[in-house]
Amino acid sequence: MVAVMQANNSRLRLHDLQLAQSGRMVIEHLDGRFLDGAITALIGANGAGKSTLIQAIMGELRPVGGKVICDVPKERRAWLPQQLALDLTFPMSVEELIMTGTWPSHGALKGYCAAHYRQGREIMARLGISHLAHRPLGELSGGQRQRALIGRTLMQGAELLLLDEPFANVDIETVDVLIDVFHDMAKDGATLVVVLHDMEQLSRLADEVLMLAGGHGRWASPKEILGRYAGQPAKAPRLPLTFPDSIHVGSA
Numbered sequence: 075m076v077a078v079m080q081a082n083n084s085r086l087r088l089h090d091l092q093l094a095q096s097g098r099m100v101i102e103h104l105d106g107r108f109l110d111g112a113i114t115a116l117i118g119a120n121g122a123g124k125s126t127l128i129q130a131i132m133g134e135l136r137p138v139g140g141k142v143i144c145d146v147p148k149e150r151r152a153w154l155p156q157q158l159a160l161d162l163t164f165p166m167s168v169e170e171l172i173m174t175g176t177w178p179s180h181g182a183l184k185g186y187c188a189a190h191y192r193q194g195r196e197i198m199a200r201l202g203i204s205h206l207a208h209r210p211l212g213e214l215s216g217g218q219r220q221r222a223l224i225g226r227t228l229m230q231g232a233e234l235l236l237l238d239e240p241f242a243n244v245d246i247e248t249v250d251v252l253i254d255v256f257h258d259m260a261k262d263g264a265t266l267v268v269v270l271h272d273m274e275q276l277s278r279l280a281d282e283v284l285m286l287a288g289g290h291g292r293w294a295s296p297k298e299i300l301g302r303y304a305g306q307p308a309k310a311p312r313l314p315l316t317f318p319d320s321i322h323v324g325s326a
């Protein structure tokens with residue numbers, strides 16, 4: 075567990091960040107910081123650049139200008155793509171998947187000690203999947219699979235967790251369990267960045283919001299965003315392609 079940070083601390087900062095895909099600019103001159111011990115919702119219309127920003131934070135996409143400054147060690151960073159992007163057909167059980175969370179810091183070849191197995195069992199109990207420990211991943215429901223994947227990030231002791239639509243294809247009970255787990259991770263000092271499209275989930279989860287539109291980013295409080303989009307269907311808010319003037323613009 076990491077120590078709880080002061081609210082104004084940040085181990086993840088963006089400085090004049092400019093990102094492109096295949097030579098086309100996607101994000102221009104983005105500044106700001108993600109608070110430690112907080113959950114930031116990353117929102118924007120399809121194609122606004124949410125996944126592009128996450129790729130850059132993970133170091134998988136080189137900025138064309140500016141930089142991402144991340145003080146979280148690589149072995150404590152976790153990135154969970156959209157479920158559809160994952161191939162979970164390989165023969166591995168839930169427990170085996172969760173234990174791989176030790177690999178980034180412990181290595182893949184050393185094997186596991188009793189303490190690792192104990193921790194793995196505690197994590198499965200916390201996520202309500204103890205009964206699935208020996209179930210192959212390919213035989214899980216969407217919600218069960220998502221709990222197992224989050225279990226792996228807990229085993230890793232992730233201090234920076236990037237999640238791309240973590241509640242897509244997930245049952246309501248799993249949403250409740252995962253929201254509690256994410257809040258607990260933030261309380262322990264982790265930095266969470268969550269791509270969301272659902273305003274109800276945003277209201278339950280987010281401490282702050284980064285909205286992307288038209289190549290630019292705006293920082294806002296959940297209250298401001300919810301005030302503006304409250305009247306829209308929770309599942310399909312029409313997020314703007316450009317910014318409404320009344321959204322407060324935060325600073326780095």
Ligand SMILES: Nc1ncnc2c1ncn2[C@@H]1O[C@H](COP(=O)(O)OP(=O)(O)OP(=O)(O)O)[C@@H](O)[C@H]1O
Nearest residue numbers: 095096100118119120121122123124125126127286
């Ligand atoms: N590998 C790629 N090659 C070329 N263009 C890309 C690539 N990946 C993304 N893009 C383009 O970059 C822009 C931003 O895409 P990105 O996937 O970051 O958006 P997003 O906000 O995550 O969208 P969605 O909500 O649909 O997941 C889009 O115009 C997209 O077509």
